[in-house]
Amino acid sequence: LFIVFKRSSPAFANALARNVVGSVGARCMSSQVVPRTQDEIIAKPDSAAEFVLSSLDKLYNWAFTxxxxxxxxxxxxxxxxxxxxxxxxxxxxxxxxxxxxxxxxxxxxxxxxxxxxxxxxxxxxxxxxxxxxxxxxxxxxxxxxxxxxxxxxxxxxxxxxxxxxxxxxxxxxxxxxxxxxxxxxxxxxxxxxxxxxxxxxxx
Known part of the structure; x- marks a missing residue:
C-alpha cells in the first residue's frame, strides 16, 4: 500500500517526468555530438563511400586473418x-x-x-x-x-x-x-x- 501511494503521488510523477525528459535530452545531445563508431559504420554504412570502404576493409581483413x-x-x-x-x-x-x-x-x-x-x-x-x-x-x-x-x-x-x-x-x-x-x-x-x-x- 505504501509503494502504491508513493508511486501515485505528484512528487513521484514529477520526478519520473524529469527523468524521462532528461534522458531524451541526453540522447538527443549524444546523437548530435558523439560520432559513429567504426563498428557502427561497418555494420550499417550511411553512404556509398562508407559501403565501399567498409567492404574493402572486410575483404582485406579477411585475407590477412x-x-x-x-x-x-x-x-x-x-x-x-x-x-x-x-x-x-x-x-x-x-x-x-x-x-x-x-x-x-x-x-x-x-x-x-x-x-x-x-x-x-x-x-x-x-x-x-x-x-x-x-x-x-x-x-x-x-x-x-x-x-x-x-x-x-x-x-x-x-x-x-x-x-x-x-x-x-x-x-x-x-x-x-x-x-x-x-x-x-x-x-x-x-x-x-x-x-x-x-x-x-x-x-
Whole structure:
C-alpha cells in the first residue's frame, strides 16, 4: 500500500517526468555530438563511400586473418612452446599461421623470451623491415615485463618499450594452447581493423 501511494503521488510523477525528459535530452545531445563508431559504420554504412570502404576493409581483413605469417623470433625458453604450437598436436597451419624466416614476408612478430639490451636494436631493426600492416605478440612474462630477470641490469623490462605490442600472452612459459589463443585474439583484432583509415595513426 505504501509503494502504491508513493508511486501515485505528484512528487513521484514529477520526478519520473524529469527523468524521462532528461534522458531524451541526453540522447538527443549524444546523437548530435558523439560520432559513429567504426563498428557502427561497418555494420550499417550511411553512404556509398562508407559501403565501399567498409567492404574493402572486410575483404582485406579477411585475407590477412586467414594468412597470419609470424616471424620466427625465439629468444629464450618460450620459443620451445612456440615450436610446440607449430608441431602436429596443435597444427597452427590449419588456421593460416605459417612461420617465415624473413621479415620481408611476415606480418606478425612473436617475441618469445627475454629481450636483452644488446638484442633490442636487432629486434627493432627486424620490426622496421616488416611490411605494413604489422602486428606484435609478446609471449611470456619476460617479454611482457622482464619476468624473472626484471631487476637485471641487462634486460629490457618489456618489449613494448622497443616495439608496439598488440597481444600479450602471460605465463612462464605460456603453454602452446595459450599462444594459440593469443593468435586467435590477434586474428579477431585484425578482423576489426580499418585498413582504409590506418594511415592517420602514424601522425
Amino acid at each position: 586467414a594468412s597470419t605469417w609470424p616471424m620466427t623470433f625465439g629468444l629464450a625458453c618460450c620459443a620451445v612452446e612456440m615450436m610446440h604450437m607449430a608441431a602436429a598436436r596443435y597444427d597452427q597451419d590449419r588456421i593460416g599461421i605459417v612461420f617465415r624466416a624473413t621479415p620481408r614476408q611476415s606480418d606478425v612478430m612473436i617475441v618469445a623470451g627475454t629481450l636483452t639490451n644488446k638484442m633490442a636494436p636487432g629486434l627493432r631493426k627486424v620490426y622496421d623491415q616488416m611490411p605494413e600492416p604489422r602486428w606484435v605478440v609478446s609471449m611470456g612474462s619476460c617479454a611482457n615485463g622482464g619476468g624473472y630477470y626484471h631487476y637485471s641490469y641487462s634486460v629490457v623490462r618489456g618489449c613494448d618499450r622497443v616495439v608496439p605490442v598488440d597481444v600479450y600472452v602471460p605465463g612462464c612459459p605460456p603453454t602452446a594452447e595459450a599462444l594459440m589463443y593469443g593468435m586467435l585474439q590477434l586474428q579477431k583484432k585484425i578482423k576489426r581493423n580499418r585498413v582504409t583509415t590506418m594511415w592517420y595513426r602514424k601522425y
